[in-house]
Amino acid sequence: MSDQPLAPDEIRIRLAEVSDWKLTGHQIDRELTFADFREAIAFLTLIAFDAEEADHHPDITINYKRLGLVLTTHSAGGLTAKDFDLASVIDSHFERWAG
Secondary structure, eight states, X not given: OOOSOOOHHHHHHHHHHXXXXXXXXXXXXXXXXXXXXXHHHHHHXXXXXXXXXXXXXXXXXXXXXXXXXXXXXXXXXXXXXXHXXXXXXXXXXXXXXXX
């Protein structure tokens, strides 16, 4: 995966692939809601392994049953392919989790 910042056109294309994420400045974010705190923490643990494997870690907030995730590549000063790749993995897990 590249640490090169994506051009605005590339960001628009990649954002369409992860449509539940929103662009806020130089980052993408998403909030997920679960049945309760325990379920939110279990899901967080699941995606933590993928983040660690990718060596790319989201900024995370948790508020009872809501899990907030923010992705950006700090070392690149903006969004890279790493951000969208991890967002796709998180989306896939959430689809199976909620499905």
